[in-house]
Amino acid sequence: MDLIANHITHRFADLAVLDDVSFTVSAGEVVAIVGPSGCGKSTLLSILGGLLLPTSGAPELRGAPPADSLNPLTFVFQDFALLPWANVEENVEFPLLHTQVSAAQRRALVDDALRRTGLTDFRKAYPKQLSGGMRQRVGISRALAVRPAILLMDEPLSALDSQTRELLMEDFVRLLADGGMGAVYVTHNLEEAARLADRIVVLSRRPGRIREVVSVPMTRAERGEIAAREKLLALQNQIWSLIRNEAIDAEREVQHA
Amino acid sequence: MLDRAPAGTSAKDELVRRVRFRGAGFVPASSRFGGWIALALVIAIWQAAGSTGLVNPLFLPAPSAIARAIYQLAISGALWQHLSASLLRIGVGWLLGTAAGVAVGFAIGLSRLARSVGITFISALFPIPKIALLPLLILWLGIGEEPKIATIALGVFFSTAISVYSGVDAVPRNLIRMAQSFNVPFATIVRKVVWPGALPAILAGFRITSSVALLLVVSAEMIGAQYGIGAFVLQAGNLMQTDQLLAGVVILSVFGLMVGRVINWLETRLLHWR
Helix, strand or coil, X not given: CEEEEEEEXXXXXXXXXXXXXXXXXXXXXXXXXXXXXXXXXXXHHHHHCCCXXXXXXXXXXXXCCCCCCCCCEEEECXXXXXXXXXXXXXXXXXXXXXXXXXXXXXXXXXXXXHHHCCCHHHCCCCHHHCCHHHHHHHHHHHHHHCCCCEEEEECCCCCCCHHXXXXXXXXXHHHHHHHCCEEEEECCCHHHHHHHCCEEEEECCCCEXXXXXXXXXXXXXXXXXXXXXXXXHHHHHHHHHHHHHHHHHHHHHHHHC | CCCCCCCCCCHHHCCCCCCCCCCCCXXXXXXXXXXXXXXXXHHHHXXXXXXXXXXXXXXXXXXXXXXXHHHHHHHHCHHHHHHHHHHHHHHHHHHHXXXXXXHHHHHHHHCHHHHHHHHHHHHHHCCCCHHHHHHHHHHHHCXXXXXXXXXXXXXXXXXXXXXXXXXXXXXXHHHHHHHHHCCCCHHXXXXXXXXXXXXXXXXXXXXXXXXXXXXXXXHHHHHHCCCCHHHHHHHHHHCCCHHHHXXXXXXXXXXXXXXXXXXXXXXXXXXXXX
């Protein structure tokens, strides 16, 4: 199943946020979206995932999702969005409660998702008892439980410390390799984008337009090797040079706001 | 060489001083038994003042006289007669007001139409002292139990509705968006996200409405009732039986404390995740 951003334009009242953004995320492909602060990255993701109606244009799906997918487009949120009154197991089970799967299937899906994210021993813990990294693992586990075709990830690591971020990035690499899932990965962190994405969509300053689409010429497995670091760094520098001046302008704009 | 002294000074000659503790930011804390000890102390002073004749028992009977009055009320059966009448009014009135308040509060919290209509009416009617409506309610409902129960229900309704829709408003929107992103149906979102999310505010509302109910039952019983703690207190006051009057007040205080304990228990059971 492909996800298509078809000429998406969006305004909040008088404020133009996105301007004619079009690209396609093919099945199994990971596309990162980067750009200066306030360029509309998260707004674009909300539109792609059906949580916000665009002013014009539309998000579209091409082809059928995998037969076992219970929620083809599934979000992983920056703030985890966990139910604080539910334990880990209940949080992961939550999106399955209204589906047609039997109780036994539901248990199996939850068990599998918890195992894949290393949460089996924490299934009875409540969110307040977990670290930020573990909370995001619960968010990822919940997303995996519904067998998504495409993960929509909104800065999933930005609320975490650098060590936890590194560990979760390794998890993402493994999960993306295992599951055959595609992903749209919104981030301001160019290292994450270069490490995880097949293609990087660079947006301009508000109103966000596609400035360039950069392909990452390595497999994700190769990117973990020391020899690849120089190439990845060069790629990050290339993208940074594209957005640096606009990022400075955007920061000044925020400060003056 | 991090411990090297600055140039030109001798480390041995410098006076070593401990850094003074300057505070940890006014952390609120209370001692476990402090409140009980203070209460016991006040009662002891009160008793001593009564026993030594420092205070006229007609104006302020000693705690032992109040305890005796409660005991006599209990063995004569009058305590239960008055208490059961008040409990029935409070129970029925609170349940009716709470049920209606929860329903209207949720409607206001979840529906744009209900919000625009409901908040207008609540803003207009909430400030009215509900006891002022008792004569009107007597006119409408007769002189039986109904107007007293309706007065309590009205008082409870407005506070409950306000706490419920405030609680619904306070449910983090990101949780609702999360549920919507998984195509969770509206009814399930209300049951599994909005209700538990609003529960802390709802239980806090219960704490307020139980006090409102107590206040209104006493007021209503003072205006027009033969039995009930409010009627008993008024009658004792008219007869200058201050020990009986204060016995009624103590019973009201104990009842309020018990309701508070029940709400504490509910919070511990239902909000253990906080």
